[in-house]
Amino acid sequence: MTAVLVKGGTVVTSTETLKADVRVENGRIAGVGADLSSHEAHIIDATGKLVLPGGVDVHTHFNLEVGGLKVADGFHEGTRSAACGGTTTIVEHPGFTEDGSITAPIANYRKQAQNNCVTDYALHGVVAKVGENTKDDLAALVREGIPSVKVYMTYAGRLNDEEMIRVLEIMKAEHGLVTVHAENHEVIAELTRRLKDEGRLAPTSHPLSRPGYCEAEAVERMIALSRAAGNAPLYIVHLSTGAGLEAIRRAKAEGLPVYAETCPQYLLLTDDEYAREGDDALKYVLSPPLRKREDCEALWQGLADGSIDTVATDHCSFNLSQKTARGRDNIFACPGGIPGAETRLPLLYSEGVAKGRITLNRFVELVSTAPARIMGLAPAKGDIAPGADADIVILDPERKVTISPETLCHNADYNPYEGFVATGWPETVLLRGEAIIENNEFREREALGRFIERSRFTE
Template identity: 40%
Template sequence: MNRVFIKGGKIVNSKESFDADILIEDEKISKIFKNGEAAKLDEGTKIVDASGKLIFPGFIDAHTHFDLHVAGTVTCDNFYSGTRAAISGGTTTIIDFGTQYKGETLNEGMDNWLKKAEDGVFCDYGIHMSISDWNEEAKRQCQDMMDRGVTTFKIYLTYDILLHDNEAFEVLQRLKEVGAITGVHCENAGLIFALQQEFVEAGLQNKVSSHYKTRPAAAEAEAINRILHLAEVAGSDIIDVHLTCKEGLDEIRAARERGQKVYAETCPQYLTMTNSLYELPGFEGAKYVIAPPLREQSDIDELWKAIADGEIQTVATDHCSFTSEQKKLGMEDFRKIPGGMPGVETRGIVMYSEGVAAGRISAEKMCEVLCENPAKLYGLYDRKGFIEEGFDADIVILDPKAQTKITAATQVSKCDYAPLEGKVLSGHIDKVFLRGSEIVDNAKIKDTPEGKFLARKPYQKFL
């Protein structure tokens, strides 16, 4: 039996932090020793000294895109490299967005995504299913997905896989019937297309800055407003993924005042970077091309406050990494720049440094949005997201007195740039345990991938 005793640390949960020792037996948290309670340890128990350090539940990143085909290329991180990067930063569970492409069934899309993980994963993983081809068979197979442990879905209101309003409404109705919840990428496709055409006609198609100027906050807010009204009629709860701006947040606030259950997610990039990066000289700004785009400093301030006040429930990454060379596919036309950036490796320490250490949020709030709320929202609340007896021993030991320097030269991801290059952050991920197995020890990652597929339960309402 694998036995590990973590002593001297401060356990962080969403409601409180407290000094305690933890006994791990095999894959589970066997016992938590509080108030100086003495532990009797069997011979052979490995002892880990966490004195002066914070002990978080393993972080859950419910928004990744590994091995995804986009804009004529494929993300540079697959499941192997992406989950290796994830666990190096304290993320012990990811949920990746599988896609049902046009002409596929949901089951075929799911099967294809599971194959992508066959070379090995370093953290536990689940799959969402993105619906792009809505028909009677897809409607029927929503129940198949639930039976296979895929209890969350996604639809797009933009890109070439968007659903029209009538289709989106029908999806919301059907997923309510089967007990699932829908995440929505909210941008107004028609407005974006019209603005892009104007910029191209004005000779601005080779300007990186045209990207954010043709995807204004109004395009996001309008789409949020629209899907929320569709959800209101359908009687369906939804998740607004990667919220970026005050305008969108105001639409969510209005819906909640009407009595709707709306869950909001944002990402570290929207909490740390502004759209001024798109104005960098040359093609440098292409590294930051994502959708929705980066916004203003005022939006950053509003989002941090919304996290602190409980208006935003989760912080995920939307990790969708492309190399600098891949980004050059759009050098002559900003519309062809592959959209996405890395983030799965740095999310935990960014949230600690820019959130907790900076005084914007508490350590307990960090645990809530990175661990506990994702576990509830994504059907893992019976085993993940909490440091409790009987739960999976997914544990992150964070040293608050150390520092972490962000640099592409040392990152685990296959991406050749780091969006926060050169930034020195407060805190350092010291050790990471996945179901009791020590996978990361001071940036050294265990060679053997030990991640497993997670069949998830229906979401737990908590708003």
């Protein structure tokens, strides 16, 4: 494996910004410093560019199949798309199966991901049923390098409060982390029933059926359940509301082990999108739904002040053609989800750093360092430091890209950020020292991504 020397760039980590070269040997970072040299190294000129640790997206659904519909990407196209946007490690959330098996989706996903991922990859577990085997199955999962599970408070695979406490207790004992989709199921069911009864099946009914208070109540309740489980660590996925954020702030102020993730869609898009004409509004059907401008602003504040820990994507790329086929006449039958892995770093850089909402170091922390640390991928991932994997993004802060399905390499037939102009884009991306993107070109070859066994939760 050839050595690589990234010369002349500005290295940015979650804590430092410095002019430095980065030397890579055997897929790892061997040195960071001024005027490094390396015998027979492949030189990458990073003059005028930012040199960042590779992005870590801890919430993807690249391989999801639900209700007989499969998302457009799959592991290969999904991770290719992530790589094109500067992400080098993903943690995939498998969908739950009807029988609620903990082990079967993992075996199935590991098989499908193997030799098929462009980036490194890891998996979360999912718990859709609690029974006699749950404790042993979760212990085995953690031993397999999967120290986190997702639980749902809504959908068919939801758990009740008692089952939640049980899962929280087990995962705490195993030094694992419970991640949760927090929305109040009963309220959503009742509001949906009323809207259906009134024949209100247009896209504008989607946000009305799952209002922000459903999330805020569920976040608050989940924190109570974590207390009941002896302050078990808790990670709220895709936080979308200012009210939910307030509950998280209160928990953090008490010192409770509560973590929050948000996604670019909740920072940049609002429920105005549901009033679009024709099928366009269906592009924005996802759950939780898009919220109000005030929620976006509250979440930006949460990113800046540290109350939100990570930015992931919940990438779930149903095609518009799939959404219209099921949802044109009935929004409640529309498959939910949007593509987002490829635009996560560029949009957060452009809308966050370039517009002065967050600092450059905070940006790196949110998209790479903190998700790697919380999800047990550190110290190999999430930092530019000697010994870490040489997952490196060289970002051109001047490059402007107008976002559209044509300028991106994801498989979905639309993009929810169409028309956004991102200032700053990853130009070259290294995975363990190998260029997977070079000068804005994807290097087509065998998939280099490896399954990463994650460490237990230690915070």
